[in-house]
Amino acid sequence: MSPKVITFDAQGTLVDTRWSPARLGRDLIDLLSLPVDREAAPARLQASLGSRWVEYQAVNLLRSEIEGDAFWGRLLGDWLVEYGQPASRLDEVMDATRDILYGPDQDYFSLYHDVMPALDAIRSRATIGVISNWDYSLHRILRMLGVLDRFSFVIASLEEGSEKPDPRLFGIASGRAGVMPAEMLHVGDDPIDDLEGARNAGMAAMLVDRSRFDCVPPYIASLIAIPEVLRWTS
Numbered sequence: 001m002s003p004k005v006i007t008f009d010a011q012g013t014l015v016d017t018r019w020s021p022a023r024l025g026r027d028l029i030d031l032l033s034l035p036v037d038r039e040a041a042p043a044r045l046q047a048s049l050g051s052r053w054v055e056y057q058a059v060n061l062l063r064s065e066i067e068g069d070a071f072w073g074r075l076l077g078d079w080l081v082e083y084g085q086p087a088s089r090l091d092e093v094m095d096a097t098r099d100i101l102y103g104p105d106q107d108y109f110s111l112y113h114d115v116m117p118a119l120d121a122i123r124s125r126a127t128i129g130v131i132s133n134w135d136y137s138l139h140r141i142l143r144m145l146g147v148l149d150r151f152s153f154v155i156a157s158l159e160e161g162s163e164k165p166d167p168r169l170f171g172i173a174s175g176r177a178g179v180m181p182a183e184m185l186h187v188g189d190d191p192i193d194d195l196e197g198a199r200n201a202g203m204a205a206m207l208v209d210r211s212r213f214d215c216v217p218p219y220i221a222s223l224i225a226i227p228e229v230l231r232w233t234s
């Protein structure tokens with residue numbers, strides 16, 4: 001049966017990510033010539049996010065880019081102060097953060113080459129959505145990559161308080177799509193989070209592995225193979 005709704009994982013499936021808090025810390029130090037330890041300070045920023053994860057989870061549930069950005073302001077502000085930098089540099093650091101992550105020359109996020117052709121081939125045959133273990137920034141990043149409006153719904157785990165492979169997150173997606181799980185196909189790159197998770201929720205699933213040359217279920221070598229595997233005639 002042809003799925004009415006096809007959902008995609010983000011990281012590793014739609015979006016190639018080269019993001020980490022430590023890398024952001026290093027880039028901020030270099031861009032702003034911050035006089036702090038270039039080895040220890042980035043690792044410290046990464047650890048700070050980990051130690052404030054419960055707070056970050058609560059912030060994400062607000063589903064607000066303003067609240068999410070405010071959290072990063074607090075995190076980066078405390079990081080500056082910890083390394084003896086004046087708190088007055090925070091505005092400059094926040095502007096640089098936006099530029100590094102979301103500016104025209106950002107090098108943290110890109111779409112895989114097969115994403116746009118695959119979405120173009122699918123859009124007339126099925127509703128398309130995203131189910132991702134990601135924070136509030138997912139919408140902004142998909143918008144930046146020029147693909148947000150291709151999706152009827154975008155579900156970020158941290159905004160829902162449930163993450164893959166928990167079937168609840170997939171259940172939220174089927175509710176949002178207004179169809180039964182059995183009418184949905186989920187495409188991802190993780191055997192546990194995407195394949196097991198989706199199947200446990202009653203959905204069909206495919207795994208994309210771009211290092212493969214062939215498509216052997218449940219694997220596809222490219223997202224472009226989806227219509228063929230579904231035996232859609234063009």
Ligand SMILES: [Mg+2]
Nearest residue numbers: 009011012189
């Ligand atoms: Mg993934």
